[in-house]
Amino acid sequence: MLQRSDISFDTDDTGRFLPWLIAFMVFLAALSISGLFVLSDITRNLGSEFSNKITVQIPVSRSLKTDGLRKTETLRLLRALTGVKRADPLSTEGVQELLKPWLGDAATLEQLPIPSVINVEIDRTKNISVKTLRAVLLPKIPDILVDDHREWLNYLANTIRSIEIIAFSIVLLVTLTTVGTVIFTTRTSMGLQRETINVLHVIGAHDHYIANQFAIRAAWLGVKGGMLGIIVSVPLLFGFRFVIASLGTHLMPEISLHAAGWVSVVLIVPTIAIIAMLTAYTTVLKSLASLP
Amino acid sequence: MNDIIRFENVGLRYGIGPEVLQDISFDLKPGSFHFLTGPSGAGKSSLLKIMYLALRPSRGLVYIFGHDISTLPRKNTLSLRRRIGVVFQEFRLLSHLSAFDNVALPLRVTGIREANVRKHVEELLVWVGLKDHMDARPPTLSGGQQQRVAIARAVIARPKLLFADEPTGNVDDQIAARIMHLFEELNKTGTTVVIATHNKAMTNGSGCPVMKLEGGLLKITGPMKKKLVSVRHKLGDDKKATIEF
Numbered sequence: 001m002l003q004r005s006d007i008s009f010d011t012d013d014t015g016r017f018l019p020w021l022i023a024f025m026v027f028l029a030a031l032s033i034s035g036l037f038v039l040s041d042i043t044r045n046l047g048s049e050f051s052n053k054i055t056v057q058i059p060v061s062r063s064l065k066t067d068g069l070r071k072t073e074t075l076r077l078l079r080a081l082t083g084v085k086r087a088d089p090l091s092t093e094g095v096q097e098l099l100k101p102w103l104g105d106a107a108t109l110e111q112l113p114i115p116s117v118i119n120v121e122i123d124r125t126k127n128i129s130v131k132t133l134r135a136v137l138l139p140k141i142p143d144i145l146v147d148d149h150r151e152w153l154n155y156l157a158n159t160i161r162s163i164e165i166i167a168f169s170i171v172l173l174v175t176l177t178t179v180g181t182v183i184f185t186t187r188t189s190m191g192l193q194r195e196t197i198n199v200l201h202v203i204g205a206h207d208h209y210i211a212n213q214f215a216i217r218a219a220w221l222g223v224k225g226g227m228l229g230i231i232v233s234v235p236l237l238f239g240f241r242f243v244i245a246s247l248g249t250h251l252m253p254e255i256s257l258h259a260a261g262w263v264s265v266v267l268i269v270p271t272i273a274i275i276a277m278l279t280a281y282t283t284v285l286k287s288l289a290s291l292p
Numbered sequence: 293m294n295d296i297i298r299f300e301n302v303g304l305r306y307g308i309g310p311e312v313l314q315d316i317s318f319d320l321k322p323g324s325f326h327f328l329t330g331p332s333g334a335g336k337s338s339l340l341k342i343m344y345l346a347l348r349p350s351r352g353l354v355y356i357f358g359h360d361i362s363t364l365p366r367k368n369t370l371s372l373r374r375r376i377g378v379v380f381q382e383f384r385l386l387s388h389l390s391a392f393d394n395v396a397l398p399l400r401v402t403g404i405r406e407a408n409v410r411k412h413v414e415e416l417l418v419w420v421g422l423k424d425h426m427d428a429r430p431p432t433l434s435g436g437q438q439q440r441v442a443i444a445r446a447v448i449a450r451p452k453l454l455f456a457d458e459p460t461g462n463v464d465d466q467i468a469a470r471i472m473h474l475f476e477e478l479n480k481t482g483t484t485v486v487i488a489t490h491n492k493a494m495t496n497g498s499g500c501p502v503m504k505l506e507g508g509l510l511k512i513t514g515p516m517k518k519k520l521v522s523v524r525h526k527l528g529d530d531k532k533a534t535i536e537f
Contacts, residue, residue: 006389006400008386008387196386198346199386200401202344203373203445204401209401292347
């Protein structure tokens, strides 16, 4: 223990069980909080990167010459529009690279009909949208496809938000479970230490004096359990990052935890210790109020 | 009201059971020395518990140091408890603490500086003859030594009121005489002492009022004014001119 205690917690088995449970809770909390940070990063990055981008696809026609003309005409129409900041055709190699995650080596085959792709960057403050582009392009090139990145970005953001809510719920559940467990173990411990508590009460110990001893012990068990949980979760987080990076695919966004994320994960330990300490303290005070 | 303790028609029952204490009325004057006797199950321990504020009566009025404990807020009983010393029947020493730490408890709970705690506790443990056992844990001490640790813990904070429940029940006559001498010395310094005992040799001819509990009723015999005859003579330890532990 951190300091001399008048209460013999060494003989109290509740102290053996609590750190393991807290370790598990901290482990779950660490994963959830890391997930929250990573998802928040992904949403922010995708938002800043793609929210003003539109992709125009010109399907292949019967002749290469026609394809070239259609591409030139589309570029001309796009660049003439107010609100279009840039309109850049993607090279055939660039398109093949985009198709690689789905088609593998087949994406590079010469025979494969590859559509022309134009990346368009717009300024949404200029009252321009995918509808405007379609209204201008479709009369000239009827089979042209115009995709607004924001549509699927919104869909992705909603999905990520749902996952964030689940992660928040896990953190909340972990907190409530920890509080409940500390209340239960503190009450059990008080039952085991009833004789000592009665003696301390009779000789004039203030309720806070007794509660402090339980609180310090709960905080210590919280630190022990928390450290254990962190020791298990941190290598796992590094492992996740390594595994995803080693997949070498562009399907997965880059997953990394920044400084704020790591600080938050480490702060779980003092937070859980403080929660355990305050819970034990108030539990003891409430129980002692029944003494004369 | 200058009584240390005053009971008026106090009754106590546990749950829905019969009253174990019925219409108890008495008062204890400052500096008095009383014995509390009665057969087993007569309610001695319950009466003591009410007096040292470990139990609230079911009815009646109890005044401790002039405060009506039925109307006294719980937080205010703390200062009263700190003026009371208790020697429990089974000692109730904390077995994981040394004799020193057990005796130091009443001082530490009041927040006294550790240097002062050490000074007072060492002095008292020397006085009760446990100089060489300060670091010993209670399970390694004999019954008599544990008794003295319990007594030292009860008196270390210089209580105004001291209760001892069968303080000589587990020790031989010689140690009992020494313990009684210690209580006499405390009483001489103004502490009101109440001793619950079965030992008739101790109470007979002591010159102290005897509170006898029987069937939940209290009867007080003996002089109401303190006239303490050295109890240790009754216990056969009269060969010693001075008492040394």
